[in-house]
Amino acid sequence: MSEFILQTKDLSKAFGGLVALKNLDMSIEEGKITAVIGPNGAGKTTLFNLIAGVYSATSGEILFKGTRINSVPPHKRASLGIARTFQHALLFGNMTVLENIMAGQHIRSRYGILEAALCLPNAKREESLILLKATKYLNLVGLGTEKDKEALSLPLGRQKLLAIARAMATEPKILLLDEPGAGLTTLEKRALSDLIHRIIDMGITVLLVEHDMPLVMGLAEKVIVLDSGQKIAEGGASQIQRDKRVIAVYLGEEVEE
Amino acid sequence: MLQWLKKRWIYLVAAILLIIIPFDWFLGKYNTLLIFIGLNTMVTVGLCLLMGYTGQVSLGQAAYYGIGAYFSAILSKTYGVDPWIAMLIAAIITGTFAYSIGYLIFRLKGNYLAMATLGIGIIVWILFRQLSQFTGGPDGMSGIPYLSIGGFVFDTPFKRYYLVWFFTLAILLISQNIIRSRTGRALRAIHGSEDAAESIGINVAQFKVKIFVLSAVFASLAGSLFVHHLRFVSPQQFNFLASVKLVVMAVIGGLASIWGAIFGAATTNILSDELLLNFGELDIIVYGLILMLVMIFMPQGLFVKLKETITIWRARTAKKD
Ligand SMILES: Nc1ncnc2c1ncn2[C@@H]1O[C@H](COP(=O)(O)OP(=O)(O)OP(=O)(O)O)[C@@H](O)[C@H]1O
Numbered sequence: 045m046s047e048f049i050l051q052t053k054d055l056s057k058a059f060g061g062l063v064a065l066k067n068l069d070m071s072i073e074e075g076k077i078t079a080v081i082g083p084n085g086a087g088k089t090t091l092f093n094l095i096a097g098v099y100s101a102t103s104g105e106i107l108f109k110g111t112r113i114n115s116v117p118p119h120k121r122a123s124l125g126i127a128r129t130f131q132h133a134l135l136f137g138n139m140t141v142l143e144n145i146m147a148g149q150h151i152r153s154r155y156g157i158l159e160a161a162l163c164l165p166n167a168k169r170e171e172s173l174i175l176l177k178a179t180k181y182l183n184l185v186g187l188g189t190e191k192d193k194e195a196l197s198l199p200l201g202r203q204k205l206l207a208i209a210r211a212m213a214t215e216p217k218i219l220l221l222d223e224p225g226a227g228l229t230t231l232e233k234r235a236l237s238d239l240i241h242r243i244i245d246m247g248i249t250v251l252l253v254e255h256d257m258p259l260v261m262g263l264a265e266k267v268i269v270l271d272s273g274q275k276i277a278e279g280g281a282s283q284i285q286r287d288k289r290v291i292a293v294y295l296g297e298e299v300e301e
Numbered sequence: 302m303l304q305w306l307k308k309r310w311i312y313l314v315a316a317i318l319l320i321i322i323p324f325d326w327f328l329g330k331y332n333t334l335l336i337f338i339g340l341n342t343m344v345t346v347g348l349c350l351l352m353g354y355t356g357q358v359s360l361g362q363a364a365y366y367g368i369g370a371y372f373s374a375i376l377s378k379t380y381g382v383d384p385w386i387a388m389l390i391a392a393i394i395t396g397t398f399a400y401s402i403g404y405l406i407f408r409l410k411g412n413y414l415a416m417a418t419l420g421i422g423i424i425v426w427i428l429f430r431q432l433s434q435f436t437g438g439p440d441g442m443s444g445i446p447y448l449s450i451g452g453f454v455f456d457t458p459f460k461r462y463y464l465v466w467f468f469t470l471a472i473l474l475i476s477q478n479i480i481r482s483r484t485g486r487a488l489r490a491i492h493g494s495e496d497a498a499e500s501i502g503i504n505v506a507q508f509k510v511k512i513f514v515l516s517a518v519f520a521s522l523a524g525s526l527f528v529h530h531l532r533f534v535s536p537q538q539f540n541f542l543a544s545v546k547l548v549v550m551a552v553i554g555g556l557a558s559i560w561g562a563i564f565g566a567a568t569t570n571i572l573s574d575e576l577l578l579n580f581g582e583l584d585i586i587v588y589g590l591i592l593m594l595v596m597i598f599m600p601q602g603l604f605v606k607l608k609e610t611i612t613i614w615r616a617r618t619a620k621k622d
């Protein structure tokens with residue numbers, strides 16, 4: 045058994061002629077925070093979509109706990125223990141805050157349409173358990189006082205927290221966060237940073253895509269840098285900050301802007 | 302007890318009303334209309350689950366209503382099957398049909414899905430007309446037996462009112478339970494964002510088909526009750542206009558409102574029975590217009606809008622006191 049919870053081997057994804065991810069080898073250590081950084085269009089979200097099964101790989105392999113999962117359909121990857129958030133929160137706008145998190149408990153409960161229709165005892169039992177666990181994740185992200193509000197009525201910062209709570213409610217082994225800090229105030233970013241530490245303390249591995257460098261450097265034990273679909277550097281936070289190619293890519297970016 | 306009454310009085314009043322409505326000294330002369338409101342409510346609730354909660358359009362729901370009706374009619378009249386058994390077989394056949402259709406068409410989204418459901422509705426309607434050795438063709442079939450329990454025959458509108466509304470209420474309650482359950486959340490999640498729903502492990506394709514089958518079975522049961530009520534069935538009861546009318550009922554009631562279905566079915570039935578008779582074939586234009594107006598000005602539905610207005614009005618008068 046490897047200590048790597050998630051690995052990619054020679055992973056590539058092309059959209060027609062555009063190669064969004066090219067021959068990526070990556071190993072994610074269990075129980076740690078790994079960050080993936082890189083300029084816009086580097087292929088970070090594409091990588092997440094490959095891991096989550098939204099896209100199928102053009103070539104290469106994705107291994108979860110040493111098992112190839114390339115052909116596992118997306119909705120089954122959540123039960124394996126892979127959860128993710130999206131660059132845009134993608135909350136369920138037709139539900140309350142609490143219901144969004146309860147929906148996240150879907151795969152951790154069993155009862156079906158028939159038991160629900162007839163209000164059978166096991167439906168009630170499971171439902172109260174779902175409520176209990178959802179409340180736990182509600183409090184984890186500190187949205188307890190807003191549980192009955194419509195999800196989309198929350199300000200952006202809180203929507204992003206809710207998206208994390210919903211993903212956490214699937215009880216994952218690895219959590220993929222796509223730019224959780226984007227659009228957040230400094231204060232909110234500090235709270236987010238605390239939250240991610242608490243998630244790690246729960247024994248969950250975190251893979252983080254983020255543009256905010258101070259946030260990344262404060263959190264990540266390992267950083268992987270992508271540029272135009274290729275890995276250009278990998279290592280500890282301080283090591284990455286000194287890497288010439290990384291500096292070049294980021295300075296290049298700033299000059300363009 | 303008093304506490305309980307204070308909170309639930311509305312249910313008590315509704316129950317008493319429902320029981321006394323069909324008597325001659327009350328609304329007995331409208332029993333036929335009331336029966337149709339019940340039947341249409343059953344179909345509309347299915348549409349609400351499918352369209353309002355799951356976000357999947359069906360413009361051919363009359364087809365499943367019709368399949369239930371025809372199988373009940375043919376089995377019970379031509380083959381002498383007990384009407385209850387015929388009703389069960391009809392529901393199973395409709396469900397199976399919907400399952401295979403659903404499996405194929407729910408890859409589609411938006412307008413394409415609307416077109417596909419519309420197309421299937423029209424094909425089924427053509428089959429009702431063309432398979433005349435079974436269905437009696439465009440003229441339809443008559444002389445279909447009544448339903449009965451033991452020696453008790455549902456041979457008057459008064460009796461059938463209770464029969465139909467028993468089924469209607471059962472379907473309303475079942476649907477409400479589903480909406481408040483794990484399945485209900487999965488359906489609403491699909492409506493909210495299919496990508497996010499998949500990411501938390503919801504099998505989107507499977508749930509779409511499941512709820513489509515359920516809505517078809519609701520329609521089929523209504524269709525069976527329909528033929529044992531009228532004792533007559535013909536294709537034009539299940540044509541495109543019938544499907545459009547069902548959508549109008551769902552929209553007026555509020556697509557995401559289970560109990561609004563009664564309101565939607567009632568308004569539309571009263572409208573078509575009492576007011577639109579003079580319009581002849583032009584009534585489809587009126588329905589189209591209603592659909593547009595409701596969608597533009599109160600997309601949550603007339604019923605929900607009314608409910609909101611009443612709540613606001615009550616809060617205001619309460620303040621004055
Ligand atoms: N579904 C798609 N079809 C076609 N091209 C795509 C698709 N998804 C991504 N791409 C392209 O792949 C490249 C990588 O996109 P990706 O979204 O992975 O970048 P990113 O690193 O997440 O960038 P950002 O920081 O802006 O979010 C881009 O050029 C993008 O246009």
Ligand SMILES: [Mg+2]
Pocket residue numbers: 088089090131
């Ligand atoms: Mg991205």
